[in-house]
Amino acid sequence: MLLFLLLAAAVSVPSPYLASHASDAVKWNGWSDAVIARAKREQKPIFLSIGYASCHWCHVMQRESFANAEVGKLLNERFVPVLVDREEHPDVDAAFMTYVELLNDGNAGWPANLVLTPELEPLAGASYLPRASLIELLEVTSGKWSGDRAALRTEAATVIAAARELTHVPVAAPAEALTLAAFVEAAQRAHDPVHGGFGSAPKFPHALLLDLLLRESVRIGDKAPRTLATSALDAMANGALFDRERGGFHRYATDAAWQKPHFEKMLYDQALLASDYVIAYQLTNELRYAAVARKTLDFTLHKLRLDGGAFGSALDADTAARDDKVITGWNGLAIASFARAGAALDEPRYLDAATSAARFIEMKLWNAKTKRLARRWHRGDVAIDAYAEDYAMVIGGLLALYESGGDPHWLRLAVELQQRQDALFWRESLSRYATGGRLPEQIAAAIDENDLATPSANSQSAMNLLRLGDLTDNERWRNRAATIIATFSSRLASASMPALAAALSRSLTPARQLVIAGDRRDVSTRALMRVASQRFHPNLTLLFADPRLPIRTPAPPPRPRAAAYLCEHYVCKLPIEEPSVLATALAQP
Numbered sequence: 001m002l003l004f005l006l007l008a009a010a011v012s013v014p015s016p017y018l019a020s021h022a023s024d025a026v027k028w029n030g031w032s033d034a035v036i037a038r039a040k041r042e043q044k045p046i047f048l049s050i051g052y053a054s055c056h057w058c059h060v061m062q063r064e065s066f067a068n069a070e071v072g073k074l075l076n077e078r079f080v081p082v083l084v085d086r087e088e089h090p091d092v093d094a095a096f097m098t099y100v101e102l103l104n105d106g107n108a109g110w111p112a113n114l115v116l117t118p119e120l121e122p123l124a125g126a127s128y129l130p131r132a133s134l135i136e137l138l139e140v141t142s143g144k145w146s147g148d149r150a151a152l153r154t155e156a157a158t159v160i161a162a163a164r165e166l167t168h169v170p171v172a173a174p175a176e177a178l179t180l181a182a183f184v185e186a187a188q189r190a191h192d193p194v195h196g197g198f199g200s201a202p203k204f205p206h207a208l209l210l211d212l213l214l215r216e217s218v219r220i221g222d223k224a225p226r227t228l229a230t231s232a233l234d235a236m237a238n239g240a241l242f243d244r245e246r247g248g249f250h251r252y253a254t255d256a257a258w259q260k261p262h263f264e265k266m267l268y269d270q271a272l273l274a275s276d277y278v279i280a281y282q283l284t285n286e287l288r289y290a291a292v293a294r295k296t297l298d299f300t301l302h303k304l305r306l307d308g309g310a311f312g313s314a315l316d317a318d319t320a321a322r323d324d325k326v327i328t329g330w331n332g333l334a335i336a337s338f339a340r341a342g343a344a345l346d347e348p349r350y351l352d353a354a355t356s357a358a359r360f361i362e363m364k365l366w367n368a369k370t371k372r373l374a375r376r377w378h379r380g381d382v383a384i385d386a387y388a389e390d391y392a393m394v395i396g397g398l399l400a401l402y403e404s405g406g407d408p409h410w411l412r413l414a415v416e417l418q419q420r421q422d423a424l425f426w427r428e429s430l431s432r433y434a435t436g437g438r439l440p441e442q443i444a445a446a447i448d449e450n451d452l453a454t455p456s457a458n459s460q461s462a463m464n465l466l467r468l469g470d471l472t473d474n475e476r477w478r479n480r481a482a483t484i485i486a487t488f489s490s491r492l493a494s495a496s497m498p499a500l501a502a503a504l505s506r507s508l509t510p511a512r513q514l515v516i517a518g519d520r521r522d523v524s525t526r527a528l529m530r531v532a533s534q535r536f537h538p539n540l541t542l543l544f545a546d547p548r549l550p551i552r553t554p555a556p557p558p559r560p561r562a563a564a565y566l567c568e569h570y571v572c573k574l575p576i577e578e579p580s581v582l583a584t585a586l587a588q589p
Helices: 016-020 033-042 056-066 069-078 090-103 131-147 149-167 177-190 207-220 223-238 267-284 287-304 328-344 348-365 388-405 408-425 457-472 475-487 489-493 498-507 523-534 579-587
Strands: 046-051 080-085 112-116 122-126 372-378 381-385 512-517 540-544 563-568
Touching: 016 080, 033 046, 033 080, 046 056, 046 090, 056 069, 056 131, 069 131, 090 112, 090 122, 090 149, 112 131, 122 131, 122 149, 131 149, 177 207, 177 223, 177 489, 177 498, 207 223, 207 267, 207 498, 223 267, 223 287, 267 287, 267 328, 287 328, 287 348, 328 348, 328 372, 328 388, 328 523, 348 372, 348 388, 372 388, 372 408, 388 408, 388 457, 388 540, 408 457, 457 475, 457 498, 457 540, 475 489, 475 498, 489 498, 512 523, 523 563, 523 579, 563 579
Parallel strands: 046 080, 512 540
Antiparallel strands: 046 112, 112 122, 372 381, 512 563
């Protein structure tokens, strides 16, 4: 029998999304092995609905359909209804959204509603449906299930085969600078010269693409990619996507001019966009970018931060209520953003916020005995084994926290988590990390790995491994990063993985190390740290001399003042004690 993560049966505190549906006319079940077994036993199709707490159309469909007695009777009698919070089960969401796209000519959104066989084969699927359309879909599918089940299964097999073909990763090939040039050219073609940003309505911020463009502008010494990025950053900040009164970014705009926002605010958008604005500030010294970053991070602190230091996942589109469940990976993105902003903007409270969130994850979501992360925490309840993306995003956050604050504890924890991610998820036969979760293989094959709102597990991991390779002088991790980049090289050409392209950009740039020796609490040490963070140096690895770490670093100078050593391939130049001299040295290519 297939094994599935227990949700309703094992989770004592349901997520806000599941809890909000408790009074529906539909008698919802959680995603569990017991429910799948029941569907098999009763030979009933499964009605699967996937959504999340801050989703506007999820609320609409709940009011129109799931609270309706007629719909409830139909679903309860003829189907096994299953409700999934996509933020808790990204594997379920990613796989079945691919099927919704295939069944609807590429169109998909939330809530995603599917009819499945008890073996989870997709029979029908759609996004938001008005009540009449939903009833028609259920009646037709139920009739076919009763009358011609074999034909339905044949159709499902065709859809599964199409999904495999769609998400197939071709044979690995080397990736090079030409690939990045093509990526930038694709961004140029998609650029909206009138309103800024990329594409037309609905319009998303594309935070990961902006990060890549800013990085590439530094690598190739060309302002054109930076101009594409800053044009989008200015347009979003001046439009209604950015909440200038309360702070923070809405998820997307329904128009091309950024004037009609879709009002939910997601933690990951705040984290990634704040980081983009910080980098733009570091590159241009324009205070308006720093101001947007500050207002975004302050909003995150005031509205999404929970007692204990972690961050809730979102604010609702309709009520502005906070979804107070903690998603581990998204908190990793927040830790990275707050840590980098704290250093770049010389704002200790941001660094403190990053540290508090990291401590929360270490104390509440990391099991030091079993060496496992959990996916989510909600009101004291910890549930669901973390996915590869959770490990990767947390590792990225811890590395940023180490480089921003200098505490070696966070580097040691990042190394330990990377070792566990390797043990749990690396698949040598695939030359990449598996997603995680327990979907059957034929269904999980529909998961299409890309970098949309957040970086994929492999994209984030490639960057982490490059950074860890430089921080610990570990060639095996550098080689693994190169393997991942090669594995997904065809996706780079299609411009669907900007976070992976960012890792490629870093790998093509000669790495430099800056080693700071001295007491982190001393004013002279902190002055050197500030200089290192004032400007964006995408190929610079910041290390802190510490004999307890597996890093070849110079000994502190035999004097009370701190010193900085600029190194290439771990061969260090003479010590620098004056911040102004260090700034000049870092400005050299």
